[in-house]
Structures are given as structure tokens and as C-alpha cells.
Amino acid sequence: MGRYGAMVQIGHADDEEKPRFAKIPTGQSIETITYDEAMDLFKMQGSFGQYEDKDVSVGIGRFGPYVKWGEEFVSVPRGTDLSSVDLDKAIDLINEKKKADAPIAQYEDKPVTKGTGRFGPFIKWEGMFINVPRRYNFEALSQADIKELIDAKVKKEAGRYIHQWPEEKIVVENGRWGPFIKFGKKPVKMPRKADDTKYTAEEAAALTLDDVKKMIEAEIPGAFAKKDKKPAAKKAAAKKSAAKKSSPKKKK
Secondary structure, eight states: OBTTBOEEEESOTTSSSOOEEEEOOTTOOTTTOOHHHHHHHHHTOEEEEEETTEEEEEEEETTEEEEEETTEEEEOOTTOOGGGOOHHHHHHHHHHHHHHHSOOEEETTEEEEEEEETTEEEEEETTEEEEOOTTSOGGGOOHHHHHHHHHHHHHHHHTTEEEEEGGGTEEEEEETTEEEEEETTEEEOOOOOTTSOOOOHHHHHTOOHHHHHHHHHHHSTTTTOOOOOOOOOOOOOOOOOOOOOOOOOOOO
16 A cells, blocks of 8 residues: 555565556555556556657656656646646646746845745755745745845854864754754764863864764764774575486496
């Protein structure tokens, strides 16, 4: 069963090639569908032309039907019969996505795009997602609105980080309860000082990379130990089966 109902699957998630999916249409049942009927569902999937020198195809993935244009995926609206999606319909869907993804403004000579995600409407700038509160007219954001939203986010982010060492995957951030360390994606609690008080942001700013590494090592022993790469396992050579020698026939 998939997110959009009963589906037929060819392949497995562990296979080198990605598995293919086909939704079982209304009128057919997962209990009664035959092998031939299941295979017929995949016949409606595949490439049916090009648009702007990129291949256009349709298919059904884990999250429902889609149009694939080059390396981009475009969702097909829920309830659409995939067999009704021809090249013209696919191009319409592609153009709708292009329009939705097109920049709505420029900020510091860099494009600003907008969209609607899991947590509501947002604008995106320089890889930064910025939620748009309800007090703004999302459909008609002005340049002043966009500047205000980005400025507020940049200011907030600037006060968020105390130290950043990207190569070491270490950051020291200002948190709700004071400074804390992040090692990779894992938060690491900052220890208390000798007088049993917490570090302030100013005191955390005075810490060196070595100081922070020692704090991480205390919480995660061996965090910076060099890991020896395991040698690639050699494939055992196939043993040739020894040919059986026929015993010589006894002379009579």
C-alpha cells in the first residue's frame, strides 16, 4: 500500500535500479488483479517525447504520479488519470512548475523564489527558507515586504552562531538556555565552568577550536579518533569442480 492507495511494485529498494510503481486503478483490486493486468499498468508509463531538448516521461513513484522532464520531477495533481496525460498535458504541468519556481524578486543581486511547504508559505534566498507570516499578502509580496523578511532572518541568523568551523563540522550556537555545541547534526551540551556556572555568549566566543573539541570529546569519547578504512573484501575465486576420473575398465 502506498500513500495514494494500492500499488504494484517492480523491484526492491535495495536493488541497484530504483523500484517502479503503478497505482491500481478504480475497478481493480489488490486481491484479484492478475499478473498480466499488473504488467499492463506499466505500459502507460514511459517516455513520449521531448520538450526543450529534454526527455519527457510519466511514471508513478512512492508519492504518486509524476512527469519527469530531464532530471526534474513534476507532481501530477491528485485525481488525474495518468493515462490521460499526453505530451501537451505534461508540457502544461512543466510550465506551471517553471512559473512557480521562477524568481519573484532580487535581493542583493540574488534571486528570491517562493513556495508553499510543510509549514506554510515561504520565500527562499541564498539557500535560506524564510516563513511568511499571515499578515503579509503572500500572493502579492512587494519588494519592501521581501526586504523586510530577509533582513529580519539575516539578523536573527547572525546572532545565532557564535563559532562556525565547517571543515570540522562544529558550530557553537546561542540557544534558548544558553550556548551549546553542534557536532555534525548532533547537539552537544556545553559543560559548566569550574565555578559551576554556565558559559555566557561572550565567554563561549573566547573559546578556541581545541577548547570546543575537548568538550565534544568529553561527551562523545573517540569523536575525533581516526577511523581506519577497512580493506575491500576480496571476492573468493569460484572453485572449479574437479572432473571425475573414470576408473579404468578391468580387462577380462
